[in-house]
Amino acid sequence: MNTLKSFVQDQWVEGREPFATLVNPSTEEPLARTSTNGIDMGAAVDHARAHGASLREMTFAQRGELLKAWSKALHEKRDELLGLAMQNGGNTRGDAKFDVDGAIATLAHYAELGAQLGSLKALRDGEAVQLGRTARYAGLHLWVPRDGVAVHINAFNFPAWGTAEKAACALLAGMPVVSKPATSTALVAFRLAEIGAGVLPRGTFQFLCGSPGELLDRLGPQDVVAFTGSSQTAARLREQLGRRGARLNVEADSLNAAVLGPDVEPGSATWDLFVADVVRDMTQKAGQKCTAIRRIFVAGDRLPAVQEALVDRLSQVRVGDTARAETTMGPVSTADQLRDVRAGIDKLASESQRVFEGKISESKGYFVPPTLLLARDAAAAKVMHKDEVFGPVATLAAASDAAGLVRRGGGGLVCSVYSDDRDFLRKCVLDVAPYHGRIYIGSEKVAGQTLGPGTVLPQLLHGGPGHAGGGEELGSLRGLQLYSQRVALQGDRALLDAIAPEKS
Ligand code: NAP
Secondary structure (H helix, E strand, O other): OEEEOEEEOOEEEOOEOOOEEEEEOOOOEEEEEEOOEOOOHHHHHHHHHHHHHHHHHOOHHHHHHHHHHHHHHHHHOHHHHHHHHHHHHOOOHHHHHHHHHHHHHHHHHHHHHHHHHOOOOOEEOOOOEEOOOOOOEEEEEEEEEOOOOEEEEOOOOOHHHHHHHHHHHHHHHOOOEEEEOOHHHHHHHHHHHHHHHOOOOOOOEEEOOOOOOOHHHHOOOOOEEEEEOOHHHHHHHHHHHHHHOOEEEEEOOOOOEEEEOOOOOOOOHHHHHHHHHHHHHHHHHHHOOOOOOOEEEEOOOOHHHHHHHHHHHHOOOOEOOOOOOOOOEOOOOOHHHHHHHHHHHHHHHOOEEEEEEOOOOOOOOOOOOOEEEEEOOOOOOOHHHHOOOOOOEEEEEEOOOHHHHHHOOOOEEEEEEEOOOHHHHHHHHHHHHHHEEEEEEEOOOOOOOOOOOOOOOOOOEEOOOHHHOOOOEEOHHHHHHHHEEEEEEEEEHHHHHHHOOOOO
């Protein structure tokens, strides 16, 4: 069986026993094995730190060139990467494109930002201000790259995009990266790293294909950890890294809600957009998207029509091995996921009724049918607002106070609101805004243009408060702030301008 290696100190190295086995979740066939046992994590951190200065010395344009080269190299290997995502992630070809093309596009977006910033090496935050009697004595704020290593820990569901979106921001900001994918679906991330290692300069990118071991115990106050995964792991990392003073960004669970406004008529463009978005989010990547809609609130009196439309669309989903062209939804990614999703559906069903459950004809693999539940009483319900069931599952409910129900999720990545009534939208959007990182407004005016609330765009923030972890990634140049220290400079204006030019 193929043994995946880690890229540490600019060498590809193999870990020792025991190995974790990566499988094809459609067939349960073993694909590769990996381990990081025996890899010197301290040496990896030291190596990154030793090469940080060379990255910080580069201009934004030069760092952007690195991202451009990586993006181009990935594009050349796109078909191979799609194939790996289909094998190891249980992705349909469409799911695989979502992950791999997302990686390529996000690197390209940050490459372009680098080109725009040109010869600058650090970013100003706002305008300079006069501090003295004359304009000579002034102050300004500057974002400078942190003098440490950026450790990236990713979840199993986006091995390509997760690796690329984090690396793009860190490298453009000027921090060297140690990237660790989730072990179970690491095949795509491994290939992405192999391609990246071919174009990135020494020390700027290392890759751990498995457990991080004692890596995090080697970190200190100039280092950054960007984590995507479950709330439980996040809680452990907060404690571990809090003691060491390293900065931690958490992207965790989210009970994303979709709200249908009372004005939306069946058959209208807004209605069709809502139905398409909900079904896409439930089934794309078998519902294993952190941004997927988990709760559906119908604010008017159209609950029966919504249920009928969703059941009609869900019954057309063909679940099966993603190697077959007719399959429109694959399995969940691992045996653990299968167990957790089944248990989660049973828990949701304790306070709701199953109104749709799709069919599965496979005898092997980690398949879960698309499942729609109807809450008995969404205001009294607890599980639907608290437990993220990370599979092709959502709960539908009538909502007299939709914003109140949305807020019960305790903070989410994205909330989608579908309406063409400006008064309803203004109130609903502002009521839920403090609880979210992003709000998607679906209306007839944008119906033909949007990719839905589940697509994370590099231009906009990704993250959310509370339950969602409290982190922020992406948002174009905002994504660099995690890897930067904001410092106020005060002194002679001409000197400040020489040290920290405003323009390239
Ligand atoms: P997980 O079990 O928390 O694992 C996430 C990552 O953390 C994996 O790379 C895992 O490595 C690593 N890890 C586990 N224990 C660790 C420890 N003690 N120290 C350092 N790293 C550790 O989560 P998951 O099951 O992969 O992912 C599913 C969850 O991620 C879902 O809840 C989903 O909502 C969330 N998610 C959030 C976002 C977002 O952007 N907000 C995006 C995608 C997914 P191993 O694989 O090697 O164990």
